[in-house]
Amino acid sequence: MHIQTHSDVIDACRFCFMCRHLDTTGNVSFREADTPRGRALVLDRIRMNPQQLANPDFINAMYQSTLSAACRKHCVSHYDEAGLVLQARHDIVEQNLAPDAVSQLVQSIEQQFAPKLIGEGQDVLILSTHEDAFEHQFLHLTGKTVQMLHVNDTGKTPFVLGFWDQAKQMAQQITSLIKKSGCMTVVTNSPAAFDALKNDYPKWGIDWDGITIEHSSTYLARLVDAGKVTLSTNDQSVYYIDSDYLRNYNDIVTEPRQLLEQSGYQLKPFGTNPEESYALGEAAMVMDQLYPRLVELMLDRFKNMMDQAMDRIVTASPYTLRILRGAGIDVMSLEEALLASPANV
Amino acid sequence: MILQTDNYHFEMIHSELKWAVGEENVRTDDADKLGHSIDYYWVPELWHDRNCPPQPPQIIVTPESAQDVAKVMKIANNYKIPVTPWGGGSGSQGGALPIYGGISLDTKKLNKIIEIDEKSLTITAETGCNMQQLEWATEKAGYSTMHFPASIACATLGGFLAHRGTGVLSTKYGKIEDMVMSLEMVTPEGEVINTLPVPRHASGPDLTQMFLGSEGTLGVMTKVTLKIHPIPECRKFHAFLFKDMTTAMAAGAEIMTSRLRPAVIRLYDTPETAKLIKKVLGIDREGSYLVFGFDGPEAMVDLEMAKACEICQKQEPEDLGTEMGQIWWDNRYKFFYPPYMFHMPQAFGTLDTVATFANIENVYWAMKKVVAENFPQATFIGHFSHWYEWGCMLYARFIIDDPPNDPHEATALYNKIWDMAIRAAMANGGVINEHHGVGLKLGRMMPELYGNAFDILKRIKKVMDPNNIMNPGKMGFGA
Incomplete structure (x- = not known):
């Protein structure tokens, strides 16, 4: 079994409780099974009795995890509990035990997978996985003409749902197109896509041949530092909500904040602590589709953490942005916030 | 009544509970039941490790209010179903284990912070609040509970109340029972009651103190008002390495009996200094490590710190300075994370004992002797934490690296060490225990500890819980 890795x-x-206060699902479901300890206990049972993998309650416990990795980041030894859950999902899929809703989601992603390369730039390729205005915002901020690669998914969703073969096939196609573009820098505003290209693809045997993968926040921060992009003054107070994939998977904490501060925003700390994930299930990719009730509860918790109803939120996660916006919360993407600065409007 | 799940009567009770507290608050799934079958007590961990069948509850109920708890109590009483309260499940004594099945009453949805009274410096909150989350919220308001136990991230407020928990800064700010102003409690028969609003009064015996430490055997605490404190201007630490534990103990006791008010003192015996202090803090020296800290206005802290250092210097220790004290504070929880914490396949137990300064060293040596003479396979280490004006707590541990593989044999050995070590402690004036509670682990010791006074506790239990539905099998009350 893959969990053995x-x-x-x-x-x-399995017997450690030290990060339970940070499990995004556990904090709203209040189930023991929705903590790293609870999941490890379940997987320990399965390790000893592999036939128990078929228990639907055990399978559900694995899919309910948001994979936020806040617990892994908190742990003094950084045990990779999120990685363990991914292995468990891989085992579930390999044994044809995936819930129907999960299989159907992956099937639909595969059916819609039609990566499209457009544009003419030589240096930078923009990878976009969401129907947003990122390319235009990027152009507006940097003045650069770029090539664009539109995909519905980088393979990240099938991967986190346990469908690793499908994920790798999608990765191969995307990699070919990126290499075909001739660009040596790939920039994406999607933390999930960034994590997939930066961390997952090389693990799947993909060699980038010198191509740099960057998240838009670090890319823009570099341009600002080099004096190639100027951000102007804005005196609003905002709360920056970390993306799980940026903070907990890639340690990108400073750059988005730095950009906002350079734009004149006054950053206020959201919630009561800097460790909890407020990304509403971002790292699970499709939490809102598989477990809408849990996301509803996460939103309630989010609202309770807000200082006042009129708090202005900024996030680098398109997923989190979509969920918050859908709930009527005043939220901007990082690029929208930067463009809202007077000099760029 | 032992609930069987494979009959329609179970479904009748299941439906009644769902009707009472809502479908979302009644669960029977295997994953969650497994989680409720193991707490931080070594024996259920061993049972799990050896692939023995778990002993889960049949039903998990997550009430959202005291009224919900009351409804559950009434149903449970009606059918005489065992109810075992569960908070964070991180207790080390087996107190939250549903050993007779029935209902695991998980309090984590009772997590509202109701009020911060900035005039009186109190906070009122429901008892299912995760302690770290509660502390963060208190700090956001500009205050602190000053309750910083190693289990802060995992345990609920109710868990600390249920077994009289304590935090690192207990020497100055007290144990949880010193922090409580008043309680809301749901009795085993489903009545919601409140204790008096202030802890100092002359209106008869204090019900608040009677319920604290009752470990869910007398009902369910659902709401509490606690004292809170301003964030201190500064907190400073200092560490010394003494040639042995006795000289270090003399220094620590003198700090306390001179009536200085450290927030914390911690003294490690020479084996623990060599083992844990080296592993976690990287201090590789022979001797006995003592650290203390003061907090408050800086001028007062500096003055008290100087006096405490003066007391220590009399024993001619190596002065490790403030940095080695600060490192200890910064890493105070690290000891409890894997791989620093003892773990399977090791067998380990914390022989938590408290005694006066006159007795505490005798307790230490008596326990150490009994373990060394009878269990040569066990290592004995200890530190002294939670110091008071009159004595302190001994956090002694035994560790067996390679216990028997057979779970029955391993449990028997484990219990024998506990029996002999705790009896040695009691014979020398030690009390079990200071902050972990009694639970399943030490219930059998309660009649010996209390003598004929234990009968009074039993009669209180009988009056409060005539059907003995509340946490049966714990604290020596039987089933």
């Missing part, structure tokens, strides 16, 4: 995590987490 993370046996050290099972051994470490």
Whole structure:
């Protein structure tokens, strides 16, 4: 079983409670099974009795995890509990035990997968996975003409749902197109896409041949530092909501904040602590589709954490943005916030 | 009544509970039941590790209010179903284990912060609040509960109340029972009651103190008002390395009996200094490590710190300075994370004992002797934490690296060590225990500890819980 590759995590987490206060699902479901300890106990049982993998309650516990990795970041030894859950999902899929809703989602992503390369730039390729205005915002901010690659998914969703073969096939196609573009820098505003290209693809054997993968926040921060992009003054107070994929998977914490501060925003700390994930299930990719009730509860918790109803939120996560906007919360993407600065309007 | 799940009567009760507290608040799924079958007590961990069948509850109920709890109590009483309260599940004594099945009453949805009274410096909150989340919210308002136990991230407020928990800064700010102003409680028969609003009064015996430490055997605490404190201007630490534990103990006791008010003192015996302090803090020296800290206005802190250092210097220790004290504070929870914490396959237990300064060293040596003479396979280490004007707590531990593989044999060995070590402690004036509670682990010791006074506790239990539905099998009350 693939979970055996993370046996050290099972051994470490099965009797450890030290990060339970940070499990995004556990904090709204209040189930013991929705904590790293609870999941490790389940997987330890399965490790000892592999037939128990078929228990639908155990399968559900694996899919309910948001994979936010806030617990992994908090742990003094950084045991990779999110990685363990991914292995468990891989086992579930390999044994044809995936819930129907999960399989159907992956099937639909595969059917809609038609990556499209457009534009003429030589240096930078923009990868966009969401129907947003990122390319235009990017152009507006940097003045650069770029090529664009539109995809519905980078393979990240099938991957986190346990469908690794499908994910790798999608990765191969995307990589070919990127290489075909001739661009040596790929920039994306999607933290999930960034994490897929930066961290997952190389693990799947993809060699980038010197191509740099960047998240838009670090890319823009570099241009600002080099004096190639000027941001102007804006005196609004905002709350920046970290993306799980940026903070907990890639340690990108400073750059988005730095950009906002350079734009004149006054950053206020959201919620009561800097460790909890407020990304509403971003790292699970399709939490809102598979577990809408849990996302509703996460939104309630989010609202309770807001200082006042009129708080202005900024996030670098298109997923989190969509969920918050859908709930009527005043929220901007990082690029929207930067463009809202007077000099760029 | 032991609930069987494979009959329609179970479904009748299941439906009644769902009707009472809502479908979302009644669960029977295997994953969650597994989570409720193991707490931080070594024996259920061992049972799990050896692939023995779990002993889960049949139903998990997550009430959202005291009224919900009351409804559950009434149903449980009607059918005489065991009810075992569960908070964070991080207790080390087996207190939250549903050993007779029935209902695991998970309090985590009772998580509202109701009020911060900035005039009186109190906070009123429901008892299912995760302690770290509560502390963060208190800090956001500009205050602190000053309750910083190692289990802060995992335990609920109710868990600390249920077994009289304590935090690192207990020497100055007290144990949880010193922090409580008043309680809301749901009795086993489903009545919601409140204790008096202030802890100092002359209106008869204090019900608040009677319920604190009752470990869910006398009902469910649902709401509490606690004292809170301003964030201190500064907090400073200092550490020394003494040639042995006795000289370090003399220094620590003198700091306390001179009536200085450190927030914390912690003293590690020489084996623990060599083992844990080296592993976690990287201090590789022989001797006995003592650290203390003061907080408050800086001028007062500096003055008290100087006096405390003066007391220590009399024993001619190595002065490790403020940095080695600060490192300890910064890493105070690290000891409890894997791989620093003891873990399977090791067998380990914390022989938590509290005694006066006159007795505490004798307790230490008596326990150490009994473990060394009878269990040569066990290592004995200890530190002294939670210091008071009259004595302190011994956080002794035994560790067996390679216990028997057979779970029955391993449990028997484990219990024998506990029996002998705790009896040695009691014979020397030690009390079990200071902050972990009694639970399943030490219930059998309660009659010995209390003598004929235990009968009074039993009669209180009988009056409060005539059907003995509340957490049966714990605290020596039987089933």
